[in-house]
Amino acid sequence: MRIVSLLPATTDIVAELGLAADLVGRTHECDWPPEAVAEVPVVTTAEFSADDMTSREISDAVGGAAHAGSSLYGLDTQALAALAPEVILTQDLCAVCAVSYSSVSRDVRVLEADTRVLSLEPRTLHDVLDCLVTVGTLLGVRERAERRRQDLRARLATVERLTAGRPRPRVVAIEWLDPLWPAGHWVPEQVTCAGGTPLLAAPGEHTEPMEWSAVRAARPDVVLVLPCGFSPDRTVRERSLLTELPGWDELPAVRTDAVWILDGPAYFNRPGPRVVRGAEVLAHVLHSVEAGAPVTAGEAVRLSAVEG
Numbered sequence: 001m002r003i004v005s006l007l008p009a010t011t012d013i014v015a016e017l018g019l020a021a022d023l024v025g026r027t028h029e030c031d032w033p034p035e036a037v038a039e040v041p042v043v044t045t046a047e048f049s050a051d052d053m054t055s056r057e058i059s060d061a062v063g064g065a066a067h068a069g070s071s072l073y074g075l076d077t078q079a080l081a082a083l084a085p086e087v088i089l090t091q092d093l094c095a096v097c098a099v100s101y102s103s104v105s106r107d108v109r110v111l112e113a114d115t116r117v118l119s120l121e122p123r124t125l126h127d128v129l130d131c132l133v134t135v136g137t138l139l140g141v142r143e144r145a146e147r148r149r150q151d152l153r154a155r156l157a158t159v160e161r162l163t164a165g166r167p168r169p170r171v172v173a174i175e176w177l178d179p180l181w182p183a184g185h186w187v188p189e190q191v192t193c194a195g196g197t198p199l200l201a202a203p204g205e206h207t208e209p210m211e212w213s214a215v216r217a218a219r220p221d222v223v224l225v226l227p228c229g230f231s232p233d234r235t236v237r238e239r240s241l242l243t244e245l246p247g248w249d250e251l252p253a254v255r256t257d258a259v260w261i262l263d264g265p266a267y268f269n270r271p272g273p274r275v276v277r278g279a280e281v282l283a284h285v286l287h288s289v290e291a292g293a294p295v296t297a298g299e300a301v302r303l304s305a306v307e308g
Contacts, residue, residue: 001019001086001140002024002083002084002087003019003023003024003025003085003086003088003089003139004023004025004043004083004085004087004088004089005025005026005027005030005088005089006026006043006044006088006089007027007030007089007090007270008027008029008031008032008265008270009091009120009131009270009272010089010090010091010120010131010135010272011023011026011027011030011032011037011272012032012270012272012273012274013089013131013132013135013272013273014089014135014139015032015036016132016148016272016273017135017136017139017141017144017148018141018144019139019141020033020036020037021036022139023036023040024040024041024083024085025041025042025079025083026041026043027042027043028042028044028045028046029229029265032266032274041083042076042079043075043079043083044074044075044076045074045076055176055177055178055238055241059176059178059179085115086114086115086116087117087118087138087139088115088116088118090117090119090120091119091120091121091271116138118134118135118138120135120271122185122186122271123186123204123206124185124186124189124203124204125156125186125189125190125193125203125275127186127204127271128186128271128272128275129152129153129276131272132145132148132152133145133146133149136148152273152276155276155280155291155292156276158291158292159279159280159282159283159289159291162283162289162291163195163286163287164195166195166287168196168197169195169196169221169222169258169286170196170197170218170221170222171197171198171199171220171221171222171223171286172199172200172215172218172220172222172223172253173187173188173191173198173201173223173224173268174223174224174225174226174227174242175187175207175226175227175228175264175268175269176227177225177241177242178238179209179210180209180210180212180215181207181208181209181210182200182201182207183201183207183224183226183268184201184202184204184206184207185203185205185206186203186204186271186275187201187226187268188202188203188205189203190268190275190278190282191282191286193279194279194280194283194286194287195287196222196282196286199218199220200214200215200218212245212246216247216250220251220252221252221253221256221258222253222258222260222285222286223242223251223258223259223260224260224262224285225239225242225259225262225303226261226262226263226264226269228264228265228269229265229269230264231263232261232262232298232301235261235264236306239261239303239306239307242259243307257302258302259303259304260285260300261300261302261303262278262281262300266278266299267281267299277292277299279291280293281295281300284300285300
């Protein structure tokens with residue numbers, strides 16, 4: 001089956017289902033697994049280069065705030081038509097982070113092909129895992145998808161078991177630095193699964209910008225910094241957006257060296273199967289518990305370790 005994935009998370013899902021060889025097109029941000037996607041043609045373009053832009057400049061460029069306004073993606077319809085996909089996987093969750101379902105549907109109508117478009121809109125951890133079965137059913141591997149979902153649920157259950165009965169630190173997860181934005185959707189559930197108490201966002205919530213005063217008032221024991229689309233190295237470049245805020249040094253999390261920079265795109269921002277690894281990473285961060293493979297510095301690093 002000829003598959004085009006217009007969302008990094010759905011590329012992850014296709015690979016998880018063992019169908020990466022069927023990918024004929026992807027976005028410019030689909031980067032996992034690297035050995036499987038490197039040679040897959042790219043059918044999207046970035047509307048602008050964010051590499052040298054600040055968080056505020058990026059936010060302004062997409063309409064004033066992350067997760068609202070115009071998209072960072074443009075779709076190359078000629079390249080898409082040439083690939084003649086049988087299935088296109090997209091989303092309708094975030095207007096910024098990927099090509100929207102409405103845009104794809106409009107462009108597909110002009111293609112001279114019988115193309116099926118599947119849009120995903122997961123908001124919770126349960127939804128994310130169910131997307132494996134939704135995609136697997138469309139691609140003809142439902143039983144395989146159900147087995148993979150069961151395996152992933154088992155890993156989450158292991159995280160819960162290993163962190164059960166421990167003190168539950170109060171956690172603020174930050175998904176954008178300027179404006180300051182709490183991580184919602186499935187991230188609060190990842191925190192809860194790993195033995196923490198999420199603050200400032202509820203499970204499944206599509207969050208909005210918050211004032212710094214809300215973080216100060218919450219007095220978190222742990223701060224997770226996982227900006228959407230930013231690698232840890234990219235996040236480090238803008239750490240002063242947090243560390244220079246008034247009262248930063250007064251936060252309990254700062255006083256106890258419990259501010260962590262995490263790999264947001266890999267394990268927290270994208271609604272794909274690697275959110276399970278995100279919960280395992282948080283078990284290490286919150287409780288020094290190893291669930292699954294040992295956590296590396298590329299997955300989680302204390303802010304103090306990169307300051308200077």
